[in-house]
Ligand SMILES: Nc1nc(=O)c2c([nH]1)NC[C@@H]1CN(c3ccc(C(=O)N[C@@H](CCC(=O)O)C(=O)O)cc3)CN21
């Protein structure tokens with residue numbers, strides 16, 4: 001938890017102002033942050049200095065793993081975070097590739113589940129990686145990527161946390177996740193939850209022991225309209241100890257994740273937190 005608060009403080013103290021053309025707002029920005037999550041000790045990296053809506057973050061991850069490409073699918077499983085990008089992003093609304101209300105286009109899991117091959121057809125990167133890990137195979141390239149620059153014009157947003165690489169060492173599963181851009185007050189907590197949960201879930205369905213997850217964030221920023229709340233409210237609060245995440249042990253395969261799993265299969269215990277803070281969201 002303090003790693004996250006240290007990053008927020010670092011942005012406040014050392015960040016540089018950068019104009020962002022896409023949103024029309026300025027962002028206080030630092031380059032490079034490396035966060036480590038102890039999945040082995042079940043230290044769930046939830047924000048405790050404000051109330052975290054952790055279920056929505058797990059629902060978003062579940063939607064990515066299922067290859068969802070519509071904000072309506074995300075809403076159905078308890079996640080509202082894609083409504084604005086699918087339906088209010090002016091560039092996307094004008095894009096002839098948008099297939100109508102709620103369409104997000106070719107993004108995130110839709111890409112990873114159908115990654116186009118230059119010689120025709122596609123690969124399901126997520127299934128492939130999980131199949132290997134289930135057999136104890138780490139070919140030093142167990143990579144799930146959502147990044148396909150040749151397809152950016154087909155989606156509403158380029159993926160931010162765009163790559164996850166798994167490794168096995170001595171029967172222990174590790175995860176390195178790579179993020180090109182982070183809205184630290186809003187995306188920050190969501191993404192930490194997702195990295196942690198992804199490793200814990202994949203360890204469970206592959207029968208491996210979960211180790212640590214390493215999360216690299218390249219461009220870490222606070223939008224100008226979020227700064228006061230972060231500096232004068234959230235950063236003045238004292239954090240509580242980390243809660244724990246529990247996943248239904250009946251989830252045993254990737255097919256389980258694709259078919260019957262809901263947010264009721266996830267539980268958090270010992271979550272003590274300060275009051276909610278509503279940060280402005282930029283489309
Ligand atoms: N500007 C921006 N920031 C992001 O973090 C972000 C995007 N855009 N676009 C794509 C996804 C969507 N994500 C989002 C979107 C909204 C929230 C958000 O509003 N979170 C609220 C609570 C949400 C709820 O009640 O479910 C929060 O207080 O954390 C978080 C992540 C992360 N990504």
Ligand SMILES: O=c1ccn([C@H]2C[C@H](O)[C@@H](COP(=O)(O)O)O2)c(=O)[nH]1
Nearest residue numbers: 022158160161181182183187188191
């Ligand atoms: O998982 C996510 C998805 C998005 N974000 C944030 C990071 C940026 O503030 C915006 C995306 O804007 P770009 O201009 O494409 O960088 O969304 C996040 O933090 N986490």
